[in-house]
Amino acid sequence: MIAALEGGNAERAAFLSLFHDTQESRVTDIPYIGKHYLQATANEQVTDDQVANAPEPVARMMRDAVGEYEQKTSLEAMCARDADKLECLIQAIEYREQGNANIQPWS
Template identity: 50%
Template sequence: MSEDQHAAAMRFIFEAGVLKHAARTGWWFAGVKHPETIAEHSHRTALIGMILAAMEGADPARVTMLCVLHDTQETRTTDLPHIAKRYLAAAPNTTITADQIADCPPAVTDTITAAVTEYEAGETLDAIVARDADKLECLVQAVEYRHQGIDNVQRWIDSSRAALRTDSAHRLAEAALTGQPLAWLTPPARPE
């Protein structure tokens, strides 16, 4: 492995760091002044993906990886809201990923390419679960924003819920919609 390949891998790592500062722009339309970042969204998507994978019999490690990588392309395209996608044609995520990791070590390139290709195809159980995790995270975030006083989030809840494919994701969505985001602060009493 050459020093150039190590440098390329580090460039991708640095590039991914941009996601810590890039906002999920669609929330501005709902009136959220300081929406979550793409990295914050991806982190909880990965956590949800791991949980859904366990519930659905998918591979939790694979699903988590798919979730971590699912929006890395947005360093180059930004988070385009759905309305913008009606007017702009972005390169496919697989093409963007190929550019991002072109000079990385072959094992890195192969691993990331396979994961992004699988996620984008959306055909394997792992990809279906990862895509459900992405939609479920959006729904959960909308519920949290609603509890913080942002009223205009129903379209995000409805579209996310309609896109869910697994039974476990539907059940978790129902729990999110009927639950309280801060209920975890008062755990149930333990029997003595």
């Protein structure tokens, strides 16, 4: 929806959104603070390992999508990243509404 409102290709943004976190199946989701203490493997490298045995057209499609998302080389990639951050904020609001005492007040 964000991509469509920005004049981009909504289907491409949805594709990038769908596959941008596939690396977490191998390395988990390292929190921002944790990245200061851990040496994280680049998402592109994890994707290379994940598609090592895939047919070349599929492997190339996945590498290109992850690279586009990580490098923010398109409007769709930027919109997909914005949507990811928005989803995280919405999830925090949902947790707060469910009574989670660890959610800090929004100011």
